[in-house]
Amino acid sequence: MIRVFIPKFRSIHHLVVILLIVWIGTFAYHERLAPGSAARHCLWPAVQAPTNVLLVADPQLIDNHTYPGRFGPLLTLSQHTVDAYLKRNYKALLTSLKPDYVVFLGDLLDNARDSSDAYFANEHRRFQGIFQTPYPYQQGSNLLLNTPGNHDIGFGDGVNQAARTRFINTYGDVNTVTTIADVDFYSLDSLSYSADAVEINHEARAFVGSVGPKSRPRILLSHVPLYRDSAKSCGPLRESAYMDVAGHGYQYKNNLDQELSRTLIQNIQPDVIFSGDDHDYCDIVHAPVDGLETREITVKSISMAMGIKYPAVQLLSFNSNTTLTYDTQICYLQTPYINVANYIFLAVATGLLVLLWNIKQKSPRYTYSSILPMTDEYKPSANARKISNFLKEQDQLDVPDGPTRTNSSSYYLYSSNSYTTKSSSNSGLSNIFSKAKTAITVFVRKWNLLPFFKHSMLLGTLVICIYYFGFILTL
Structure with a gap:
């Protein structure tokens, strides 16, 4: 065999x-x-003379915060598996698609909001090794990393101001406008914008309130999706049945408040909105605000560790004179696991x-058979046992029952059961x-x-x- x-x-x-x-x-x-x-x-959408933008959401590099029960070799193996997946797929995307710009939508790391400076520096080096170091994209030029996520700085009144300052120093100013090919990209700190505390929300709300009249097309970038009717379908490309609009907990909320969302659309008047945070895909059109219907696409997570079966990125192709002509589509990565x-x-x-x-x-x-026993566990045949028993009986008949003294030179004979050894229990x-x-x-x-x-x-x-x-x- x-x-x-x-x-x-x-x-x-x-x-x-x-x-x-x-x-x-x-x-x-x-x-x-x-x-x-x-x-x-993955193919770029068919738009004449396009500018091509690769949108990436929620890489959220895993650590012991992601898996609290994993330490040592198991955590190291998990980190390696996810990091290698991100790196090889991101490299393949840049090599094959050659986007003009790359835009991240927050949650770059999993626990930057609560980490020490030393821990953050180490995790940031991991991020650079995966997404920055090997590629000809310059941060602040054709690589935009400055849209913060709740895992980067916190959410609402829980925003960590020290972590927020560190994020700005590392990845660039938040609440900014970047003009790409005559289109204004509004990068919003929607986490601070959602806070009730004035000392946290004042900068983001002042930014939204200061937006002037619209002279060019606008695209809004927000980590947290805007409010929507829970009955709205996210479309056939979503893995789960629906988005949990009311979901919230420690340092997160699935959607911005309804009134804050309305104010955003009213003031910025975006032609399209791109968000992250949910990890799954969602494509909806918001209810009209001042007669304006606004499309929002929530981009899938690029990571294999975010609870989805098929990680993806989003491709955006556009051109603009006075109006925005664009198309966008999902791009799936290598199927994980x-x-x-x-x-x-x-x-x-x-x-x-x-x-x-x-x-x-x-x-x-x-590998061969023998008539001789191979071990001391050899079992004799029935005839051999009969012969052995007969010989034992003859030996017993020849031995006297006790010691006998015949003369001064006589000697004693003892049967085998006339004494015991003290070491019998140990030898067993x-x-x-x-x-x-x-x-x-x-x-x-x-x-x-x-x-x-x-x-x-x-x-x-x-x-x-x-x-x-x-x-x-x-x-």
């Missing part, structure tokens, strides 16, 4: 080479080809193949351990497990090195 599955390799090295080739091919597909294929399926499942399957298959090969190479003493436990040790040794040798463990460790080390040096460091 084993020969059906395992070819007759001259040495383990031939099997190792073949398995490494399979692993390299698997890594190449999942780490390079699949992300590139997903990105190539398929690579993880395949790696686990291949690891199990690799282990089984190495085990079967080693069993095939086991010592000949375990020792015999048990000895038998267990012998059984384990026989089992390990019988199935050739020591070479199996050695070969598995060698192969595992090579696979990890190929993955890390060939597919992670080269991203």
